Structures are given as structure tokens and as C-alpha cells.
Amino acid sequence: MVTNAGSHGDPSGDSPWETALAQLDEVAELMDLAPGVHETLRAPKRSLIVSVPFRMDDGTTKVVQGYRVHHNVTRGPAKGGIRYYQHVNLAEIKALAMWMTWKCAIVNIPFGGAKGGVQVAVRELSRAELERMTRRYASEILPLIGPERDIPAPDMNTDEEIMSWIMDTYSTNQGYSVPGVVTGKPVAIGGSRGRRGATSRGVMYMIFSTLKTLGRGIDEISIAIQGYGKVGGFAAQLLHDAGCRVVAVSDVDSGLYNERGLDPEAINRHKREAGTVKDFPGAEKITNRELLEIDCDVLVPAAIEGVITVKNADEIKAPIICEAANGPITFEADKILNDRGTFIVPDILANAGGVTVSYFEWVQDIQAYFWDEEQVNDRLRRIMEGAFEGVYALAKEKDLTLRQAAHWIGVGRVADAHLTRGLFP
Numbered sequence: 001m002v003t004n005a006g007s008h009g010d011p012s013g014d015s016p017w018e019t020a021l022a023q024l025d026e027v028a029e030l031m032d033l034a035p036g037v038h039e040t041l042r043a044p045k046r047s048l049i050v051s052v053p054f055r056m057d058d059g060t061t062k063v064v065q066g067y068r069v070h071h072n073v074t075r076g077p078a079k080g081g082i083r084y085y086q087h088v089n090l091a092e093i094k095a096l097a098m099w100m101t102w103k104c105a106i107v108n109i110p111f112g113g114a115k116g117g118v119q120v121a122v123r124e125l126s127r128a129e130l131e132r133m134t135r136r137y138a139s140e141i142l143p144l145i146g147p148e149r150d151i152p153a154p155d156m157n158t159d160e161e162i163m164s165w166i167m168d169t170y171s172t173n174q175g176y177s178v179p180g181v182v183t184g185k186p187v188a189i190g191g192s193r194g195r196r197g198a199t200s201r202g203v204m205y206m207i208f209s210t211l212k213t214l215g216r217g218i219d220e221i222s223i224a225i226q227g228y229g230k231v232g233g234f235a236a237q238l239l240h241d242a243g244c245r246v247v248a249v250s251d252v253d254s255g256l257y258n259e260r261g262l263d264p265e266a267i268n269r270h271k272r273e274a275g276t277v278k279d280f281p282g283a284e285k286i287t288n289r290e291l292l293e294i295d296c297d298v299l300v301p302a303a304i305e306g307v308i309t310v311k312n313a314d315e316i317k318a319p320i321i322c323e324a325a326n327g328p329i330t331f332e333a334d335k336i337l338n339d340r341g342t343f344i345v346p347d348i349l350a351n352a353g354g355v356t357v358s359y360f361e362w363v364q365d366i367q368a369y370f371w372d373e374e375q376v377n378d379r380l381r382r383i384m385e386g387a388f389e390g391v392y393a394l395a396k397e398k399d400l401t402l403r404q405a406a407h408w409i410g411v412g413r414v415a416d417a418h419l420t421r422g423l424f425p
């Protein structure tokens, strides 16, 4: 039974939506946010629930539930990924949409926040079934999406090909090609160079900024990464190539540990054949729980939300956590870690590289003028490092955690836009 609480990895009932609201309420008080704006920002602007019927390969019909939520569009079109997951629910999508609003504002790109999801176990579908489901879901959310309105992107269990099906469905409906309706699509149809690894590259820049701030060297640190998907897998590769020792990785099936360091290229080869990191030779087998509790320098949760809760916060040993996943630490667990002095780079800053290059992709699509990868990566680095510096400086100035400072900046920019535009009517 799937509940509406939205707490996948979190047995304490501290759901992503409760976490997102608690974070907003906390910073609203700290920054003395105008009560009317605070109330406005607590509620998503619009939430669409759709029923998605599609044909299975055996001729039967399956019906699943889908969502698309716009949290806020005051600074520009709604922007946010679409995830496919059997436990997706409205409360979770609302939280993710709210975090997108703050994230876009922190890196100062002119988008609001959105998120979408379909409650489905992807592993149980053939590729053809997945395509029919995606096209029907895209048709159901057509009233909301468009390059000036709402631009979806990949997230958990969605990829470039799924983005091209959505782009094709939308374009077929319009009667002409509209590349700017989604980002994270293949370069052949208007995708951006550098988008595929952008979130992971951004995570790497945030780890490097942290190390520089703390006076530590890149080649002296060990890293554990939970989630070996688009974000975690590429981050492992980038960090390994940069000279860090990646000692542990995991996916939903299993975890791997090798104190001397893992070779992501070899793991990728194994994963391509086996479909999982499980049973990779040359590493000790560990559970996802054990991965989180490993004694290493940097922990990178890159899977799902709610994996660090009051139940395991005391067991986390890494002095630095860089949140590649959205909402991996619950509100109460965050307090425990902060009290212990853990340096946490919050999700809305740490994984903002993805939406930043999505913005670049949208700009390139609209201008029909494409950049080379070096330009993309260089602009990404400058934006991410600038955002880190801004958040870190505010945290120091006001004696805040990085999460509070990031929210302060994000919420502050959105509030400023609300107050500048005024309340209609």
C-alpha cells in the first residue's frame, strides 16, 4: 500500500513534504519573511493528477497514476524533472517541486519550480510499454507543459530517450518541432553538450569548493556514493578521474566497498552486462545502510530522499556530506548532524548543476544556436562556484548552516519577485 506521506527510505514518518515545509518555515522566521509571501510559498501553485492508461505487449491495458506539480512560476517557466518510481506520490512530488523553486533561484536562473512523476515499477515494463506509457503521460500533462510554461527533464528512472518521446509527443501535437519543451534530450534533437554529466559535474565542483574552504587536498580524500545511476555513477567516474579515492558505491540491489578504491570504469562495464553493480568482483559486498555509515571523508547520497533519519544520523561518520540526491536527510536528522559539526552541502545547491545546464539547453534551443562542451562546462563551473561562495558567505555572516543560507538566498529571491510583481488582482 502506497501512502501519501512520501517517505521512501524513512521509517520515522518524516516525509519529504514535511521536511520541505519545515525548512521553509525555519528560514521564513530567520529572515523575517512577509507572512503573506510565506503563506503563498507554502502551497504549490497547481497540482495535476492524471490517470495514465496504456497498452501492454500482451494486449491488456494497464492504468497508472501520474503527477505534475508547479510549485512556483513567479520568476519564470516551471522547471523540474519527471521520475518513474513505484512509490511516487503527490506529497513527494510537491516537496521536489518546492526544492526546484529554491534551487533555480539559488543559481539565479529565470525558472520556477516543478516536478512530475508516474507511479510505476519501470523494471516490470518492456521498452515498448515504457514508450506507450510515456507518450500517454505526456499527452495527459500537455495542458501544463511548453517551452514558455513548464519544461520537464530526466530524474529517477527517466533518461534521454524518454525525453525525446515527450518532445516528439508535444511536437506532433503542435505540428512542428519544439525542442525547448524538454531538456536532457539527445544532442541529435537539440540537447546540450555536457547535459548528461552536468548534475554530477556540479556535485564535483561543490565537493572541490568544500575541500578548498576546509583546506583539504583533492587527492587525500575517500568518498562513498549511494546510488549508481545517472548522477551517482557519473560522479564516481569524475571524482575518480580527478584523483579522489571512491571507496564505496551502491545501487538499489547492493553495495560495493574497497578501502583501496574502486575503478568506476570496470564497474560500468559490469553494470552494462549485469544491469546492476551487484556481484562486481574485487570488492566487498555491503548493504546500503552500511554504505551510509562508512568511515570516509565525503558521503554522497545520490539515490532517493529520506535515507538519513533520526534512526541512523548518529551512525554517520563522514565529516562532509554532499547531497546529490534531493532530500536525502530529514529535517530532524539534519539537526543531529549539524550539532555534530558535519559539513553538509545541501541538495538545492549541491545538485543544481543539472538544472543549470538544462537552462543552457533551453537557451540554446530557443536561440537555435549551440555551444561546445567546454563553454557549457566552464559556464557551469562559474555559476556553481559563485553560488557556493554566496551561500558560504551568508552562512558565515549570519551564523547559519549552509542549508539555511541556501534557503535564505533562494526563498529571498522568490519573495523579492513576488513583492516586486505585487498580488493580483
Ligand code: NAD
Pocket: 009, 154, 155, 156, 157, 158, 199, 226, 227, 228, 229, 230, 231, 232, 250, 251, 252, 253, 288, 302, 303, 304, 305, 324, 325, 326, 351, 352, 354, 355
Ligand atoms: P537514476 O534512476 O539514474 O539512479 C538512481 C540510482 O539510485 C540507481 O542506481 C538506483 O539503483 C538507486 N536506488 C534507487 N532506490 C534506491 C534505494 N532505495 N536505495 C539505494 N539506492 C537506490 O536517478 P538519478 O537521475 O541519478 O537521480 C538520483 C537522485 O539525484 C534523485 O534524488 C534525483 O532527484 C536527484 N537529481 C537528479 C538530477 C538529474 O539530472 N538526473 C538532477 C538533480 C537531482
